[in-house]
Amino acid sequence: MAEIIDGAKIAADIFGELTARVDALKAKGVTPTLAAILVGDDPASAMYVRMKRRDARKKAGVESILHHMPERTEADDLQDIIDGLNADESVHGILLQIPIPKHLDEDHFLRRIDPAKDVDGLHPFNQGLLMQGRPRFVSATPAGVKEMLVRSGVPIEGQHVVVVGRSVLVGRPLSVLLSNKAENGNATVTLCHTRTQNLEQYTRSADILVVAAGVPKFIGAEHVSEGTVVVDVGTTVMPDGTYLGDVDFEPVSQKARAITPVPGGVGPMTRVMLIANTVQAAEAAAATA
Amino acid sequence: MAEIIDGAKIAADIFGELTARVDALKAKGVTPTLAAILVGDDPASAMYVRMKRRDARKKAGVESILHHMPERTEADDLQDIIDGLNADESVHGILLQIPIPKHLDEDHFLRRIDPAKDVDGLHPFNQGLLMQGRPRFVSATPAGVKEMLVRSGVPIEGQHVVVVGRSVLVGRPLSVLLSNKAENGNATVTLCHTRTQNLEQYTRSADILVVAAGVPKFIGAEHVSEGTVVVDVGTTVMPDGTYLGDVDFEPVSQKARAITPVPGGVGPMTRVMLIANTVQAAEAAAATA
Numbered sequence: 001m002a003e004i005i006d007g008a009k010i011a012a013d014i015f016g017e018l019t020a021r022v023d024a025l026k027a028k029g030v031t032p033t034l035a036a037i038l039v040g041d042d043p044a045s046a047m048y049v050r051m052k053r054r055d056a057r058k059k060a061g062v063e064s065i066l067h068h069m070p071e072r073t074e075a076d077d078l079q080d081i082i083d084g085l086n087a088d089e090s091v092h093g094i095l096l097q098i099p100i101p102k103h104l105d106e107d108h109f110l111r112r113i114d115p116a117k118d119v120d121g122l123h124p125f126n127q128g129l130l131m132q133g134r135p136r137f138v139s140a141t142p143a144g145v146k147e148m149l150v151r152s153g154v155p156i157e158g159q160h161v162v163v164v165g166r167s168v169l170v171g172r173p174l175s176v177l178l179s180n181k182a183e184n185g186n187a188t189v190t191l192c193h194t195r196t197q198n199l200e201q202y203t204r205s206a207d208i209l210v211v212a213a214g215v216p217k218f219i220g221a222e223h224v225s226e227g228t229v230v231v232d233v234g235t236t237v238m239p240d241g242t243y244l245g246d247v248d249f250e251p252v253s254q255k256a257r258a259i260t261p262v263p264g265g266v267g268p269m270t271r272v273m274l275i276a277n278t279v280q281a282a283e284a285a286a287a288t289a
Numbered sequence: 290m291a292e293i294i295d296g297a298k299i300a301a302d303i304f305g306e307l308t309a310r311v312d313a314l315k316a317k318g319v320t321p322t323l324a325a326i327l328v329g330d331d332p333a334s335a336m337y338v339r340m341k342r343r344d345a346r347k348k349a350g351v352e353s354i355l356h357h358m359p360e361r362t363e364a365d366d367l368q369d370i371i372d373g374l375n376a377d378e379s380v381h382g383i384l385l386q387i388p389i390p391k392h393l394d395e396d397h398f399l400r401r402i403d404p405a406k407d408v409d410g411l412h413p414f415n416q417g418l419l420m421q422g423r424p425r426f427v428s429a430t431p432a433g434v435k436e437m438l439v440r441s442g443v444p445i446e447g448q449h450v451v452v453v454g455r456s457v458l459v460g461r462p463l464s465v466l467l468s469n470k471a472e473n474g475n476a477t478v479t480l481c482h483t484r485t486q487n488l489e490q491y492t493r494s495a496d497i498l499v500v501a502a503g504v505p506k507f508i509g510a511e512h513v514s515e516g517t518v519v520v521d522v523g524t525t526v527m528p529d530g531t532y533l534g535d536v537d538f539e540p541v542s543q544k545a546r547a548i549t550p551v552p553g554g555v556g557p558m559t560r561v562m563l564i565a566n567t568v569q570a571a572e573a574a575a576a577t578a
Contacts, residue, residue: 127420128413131465132457158486166468168421176420176465179455179480186484188491191468195475197447202477 002230003258007144010151011268018060018272018279025282026061030289032282033063034093034119034275035085039078039100040071049097052274060275062282065091071101078109086114092285093119093278116284119277121173130173133180137277142174144269145210145231150184154208154229154258157186162202164219164246165212166193170233174210199223216244221251230259233266291519292547296433299440300557307349307561307568314571315350319578321571322352323382323408323564324374328367328389329360338386341563349564351571354380360390367398375403381574382408382567405573408566410462419462422469426566431463433558434499434520439473443497443518443547446475451491453508453535454501455482459522463499488512505533510540519548522555 022032034056038049049066056062067081078100085094094117100106115125121139129136138146149156161178165171171191179189192202203209203223211219212233224230234246245262253259260266311321323345327338338355345351356370367389374383383406389395404414410428418425427435438445450467454460460480468478481491492498492512500508501522513519523535534551542548549555 124417124421125414126417128416128418131416131420131461132413133461158484166470172420172422172465175480176461179482181455181482181484186482188479188481188485190477190479191464192477193468193470193475195447195470196477 002253002256004253005148005152005231005258005260005265007148007260007265008268010148011144011272013151014147014272014276015055015059018062018275021279021283022061025279025286028286030282030286031063031090032061032093032279033065033091034095034278035065035067035088035091036095036097037067037069037078037081037085038097039069039073039104042099045097045099049095051271052095055271056275056278059272060279062275062278073101073104075104075108078104079112082109082112086112086117089285089289091117092282093117095120095274117281119274119281121277122168127168127173130176130180133182135177135180137281138177138273139169139173140270140273140277141170141212141233141266142177143273143277145170145174145233145266146177146184147273148260148266148269149208149229149231152258156184156208159187159207160205161187161189161208161210162192162206163189163210163212164192164196164199164203165214165233166191167212167214170212171210174212211246213246215246217246217248219247219252221248221255224252224255226255227257228255230256231266232260232262235262235267291542291545293542294437294441294520294547294549294554296437296549296554297557299437300433300561302440303436303561303565304344304348307351307564310568310572311350314568314575317575319571319575320352320379321350321382321568322354322380323384323567324354324356324377324380325384325386326356326358326367326370326374327386328358328362328393331388334386334388338384340560341384344560345564345567348561349568351564351567362390362393364393364397367393368401371398371401375401375406378574378578380406381571382406384409384563406570408563408570410566411457416457416462419465419469422471424466424469426570427466427562428458428462429559429562429566430459430501430522430555431466432562432566434459434463434522434555435466435473436562437549437555437558438497438518438520441547445473445497448476448496449494450476450478450497450499451481451495452478452499452501453481453485453488453492454503454522455480456501456503459501460499463501500535502535504535506535506537508536508541510537510544513541513544515544516546517544519545520555521549521551524551524556 053064232245342353410426521534
């Protein structure tokens with residue numbers, strides 16, 4: 001029976017460490033601050049923003065401000081808000097909750113955010129830094145997966161990591177992050193996706209298998225070898241409100257060496273890493289002030 | 290015996306196509322122009338710049354200007370040159386020959402180049418675009434490897450590509466390029482490097498093996514399966530002036546399905562793709578003018 005990797009517990013530990021770092025910044029007169037921009041009234045987006053702001057304040061002492069703009073916001077107005085936050089030295093991280101309404105050019109506005117405040121790690125400049133092996137802000141989910149592995153004592157260097165899914169938010173940056181020449185990197189990474197043939201051939205050879213396909217129960221026992229560490233990034237909300245991962249937990253956990261549950265695995269790690277990026281941004285700003 | 294993939298022939302074909310595109314631009318009053326910046330008197334760097342400028346002019350009709358600056362150039366002066374070229378609408382591509390003298394911050398100046406003129410594809414912004422699956426300028430060597438495969442009729446989609454070497458210039462961007470969701474992409478890519486354990490286990494399972502390790506004769510027959518297509522990016526200049534690839538050509542060519550020679554394989558492709566990027570930049574500038 002696989003060891004269960006407790007993402008909620010690890011995230012709580014990290015929140016504790018962040019609180020100490022935030023206190024140290026406040027003692028120097030710097031209050032780490034995350035600015036969230038929410039455009040429109042999508043209930044899910046509103047909930048995500050609420051959760052992120054609550055995490056920031058309650059779990060780490062990070063200040064949070066909100067710009068809630070109407071659905072029909074004009075491009076110039078959104079641009080003014082972003083430019084203002086870029087220029088505001090009291091703001092360290094800027095989060096533009098996506099998706100934004102269709103009449104606004106999402107790429108344009110994500111690129112308008114100062115890369116030094118891009119705590120979501122979505123600016124091409126920051127993704128390029130990751131590709132060059134010197135990441136600044138890594139998106140919260142891939143950063144969280146790596147941190148979870150490290151804090152669970154799972155070796156990464158020299159291991160074969162198979163990532164299923166090549167999304168801009170998860171699979172692609174994770175594949176780069178874990179294979180970069182760096183401490184807790186240096187894995188040999190294979191990136192699989194919808195066009196991969198004979199998927200099991202790759203997944204069965206993995207020391208660490210990370211699944212971010214977005215398809216409930218996509219990975220079964222036949223995809224996994226004894227001794228594999230399985231990280232399940234998938235979170236599909238079912239009609240009854242429960243969550244399903246991309247991994248068929250019961251049979252796979254009989255076989256794997258370790259496995260992350262859904263919920264309580266990658267999800268809490270994603271939440272804490274956004275705040276960790278914000279604290280990092282505040283520390284960088286304080287260091288150059 | 291493996292088919293020999295003739296990079297020089299393919300590159301010549303592409304130069305012919307580029308010449309037609311350049312003629313079309315000139316007919317519209319646009320002369321594609323590549324500006325090269327050479328700092329100092331390193332003989333190898335001077336030779337590379339000379340070759341690139343000669344390729345541009347003689348093989349494609351691309352205009353080329355040169356800023357040759359002294360070894361002791363000050364940062365402000367280099368910055369002024371780059372800023373001037375960024376602002377000059379008659380210049381479409383800017384090439385800063387690296388390495389530059391140690392007293393100058395290479396990262397800073399590579400990032401100072403307008404990403405829209407970064408025909409070397411080294412700006413983090415452009416590398417980020419590649420990572421997001423919508424590349425603009427891909428560095429010449431990875432772009433050339435892909436183009437050579439496509440024009441040789443080697444299928445990429447769904448194939449297992451193993452890349453050996455994770456350099457910023459070759460291995461890393463190629464691994465992303467070939468696995469992106471795009472025409473002639475969609476490969477399942479494994480990126481191997483110095484920390485990879487049991488390298489043969491990966492290379493022997495490759496449909497396409499690309500070697501960019503920089504170690505002469507690093508890959509022997511034992512690394513290759515029957516039917517593999519082998520692309521040799523390595524070019525080490527030996528004391529007697531001859532070139533050696535990373536692949537031990539004789540034994541590997543007995544076993545592989547197809548193989549690129551050194552010289553005459555990837556080298557000519559690298560040279561033509563820099564010019565292709567410059568023509569692309571000029572076309573983009575002409576389209577928005």
